[in-house]
Amino acid sequence: MSVQDSPCVLPYTDSKKTGAGDFYFAINATFRFIEKRFGRDGLRRYWQEFGSTYYAPVTAAWKRGGLPAVASYWRAFFDAEPGAEVRVDVTSDRVILDVQVCPAIKHLRAHARDIVPCFCQHCYYVSEAAAASAGLAVRVEGGNGACRQAFLPRHSALLPQDLAQIKEAA
Amino acid sequence: MIGVYDFCGHYDWTFEWLRQQGGESLVRQYWDEAIHQDSQRHALELIRKQGFAGMATYWGHTLDHEGAGYHTSAAEGVFRIDMRGCPSKGFLLRNGLGAYHDYCDHCMGWIGPMLKQTGFVVDHEHNHCGQCWWEIRRLSDQTPPSEPGTLAGSNDVRLRPHWGGAGARRDVYRHSNQPDDKVGE
Numbered sequence: 001m002s003v004q005d006s007p008c009v010l011p012y013t014d015s016k017k018t019g020a021g022d023f024y025f026a027i028n029a030t031f032r033f034i035e036k037r038f039g040r041d042g043l044r045r046y047w048q049e050f051g052s053t054y055y056a057p058v059t060a061a062w063k064r065g066g067l068p069a070v071a072s073y074w075r076a077f078f079d080a081e082p083g084a085e086v087r088v089d090v091t092s093d094r095v096i097l098d099v100q101v102c103p104a105i106k107h108l109r110a111h112a113r114d115i116v117p118c119f120c121q122h123c124y125y126v127s128e129a130a131a132a133s134a135g136l137a138v139r140v141e142g143g144n145g146a147c148r149q150a151f152l153p154r155h156s157a158l159l160p161q162d163l164a165q166i167k168e169a170a
Numbered sequence: 171m172i173g174v175y176d177f178c179g180h181y182d183w184t185f186e187w188l189r190q191q192g193g194e195s196l197v198r199q200y201w202d203e204a205i206h207q208d209s210q211r212h213a214l215e216l217i218r219k220q221g222f223a224g225m226a227t228y229w230g231h232t233l234d235h236e237g238a239g240y241h242t243s244a245a246e247g248v249f250r251i252d253m254r255g256c257p258s259k260g261f262l263l264r265n266g267l268g269a270y271h272d273y274c275d276h277c278m279g280w281i282g283p284m285l286k287q288t289g290f291v292v293d294h295e296h297n298h299c300g301q302c303w304w305e306i307r308r309l310s311d312q313t314p315p316s317e318p319g320t321l322a323g324s325n326d327v328r329l330r331p332h333w334g335g336a337g338a339r340r341d342v343y344r345h346s347n348q349p350d351d352k353v354g355e
Binding site: 018050053103123127 | 191
């Protein structure tokens with residue numbers, strides 16, 4: 001499925017099919033700048049506020065459409081990221097993102113950029129903030145170029161994210 | 171994950187988040203430190219080594235990748251860009267985004283200090299509708315900006331009907347390297 005085939009799945013759309021990879025440089029540099037100014041907690045707060053406000057339309061779509069909407073979003077999302085190799089599977093109780101090649105880490109490495117060590121934590125904090133108001137949660141395992149992300153209903157028995165399960169990027 | 175497909179929306183949101191944390195000075199520090207000195211350090215290296223040729227290489231690559239509608243011109247001692255369809259501002263306009271009060275300032279916010287470091291200075295105007303032009307000369311060169319059409323011919327954005335059309339609000343910079351050097355319309 002291409003972005004053009006699913007214009008309503010992504011909340012913000014562009015005329016080009018995929019994004020420009022060099023913008024990963026700016027994302028990485030932005031994390032470094034904010035962590036330097038505000039510390040790790042400040043960076044996490046930035047990610048959480050971004051996830052809950054900028055991605056509010058995504059939250060609304062997930063709340064309306066449940067797990068199928070989560071899967072549709074991530075398929076369209078990774079179709080538009082240059083170099084991504086990601087399998088998205090949906091079952092009755094969760095959506096699994098099997099990120100075989102993370103486009104950001106791949107591009108940053110290819111251009112010999114120093115990657116912010118906690119870079120991969122942003123996937124947890126941003127998605128968790130976006131998912132919460134839709135009654136969903138995310139748990140991330142792996143990182144540093146490949147990872148597995150599970151989106152599932154938020155419930156009291158769900159164990160909190162173990163940050164030790166998210167690798168530092170290098 | 172934060173992706174690059176809608177990066178400009180993320181970028182715009184970040185400017186406003188930073189402004190709320192530390193005012194306009196923090197936003198300017200971000201453009202200089204995070205974008206000029208970190209993210210876009212490849213532009214700095216190219217232009218420092220190759221001067222005008224480095225500008226052609228850098229902006230040719232980056233504007234092609236971003237899907238811009240643009241034209242570049244070069245003449246003795248000057249490099250000019252005419253942007254008729256800014257991919258960045260255009261993305262915000264098409265999607266109804268605008269968290270920060272003047273998104274267009276970010277270009278001068280990182281390009282201005284980067285060019286100063288490499289010995290160049292800018293004449294620039296943008297109209298907040300996705301059109302702008304840049305003329306880059308050596309710091310010591312006091313030549314005023316060109317008259318419309320003399321460097322870029324019919325590609326000069328100032329000759330296009332929408333340059334001063336409905337919604338256009340021009341910011342003007344002369345012999346500048348700073349985002350707050352606006353001299354008005």
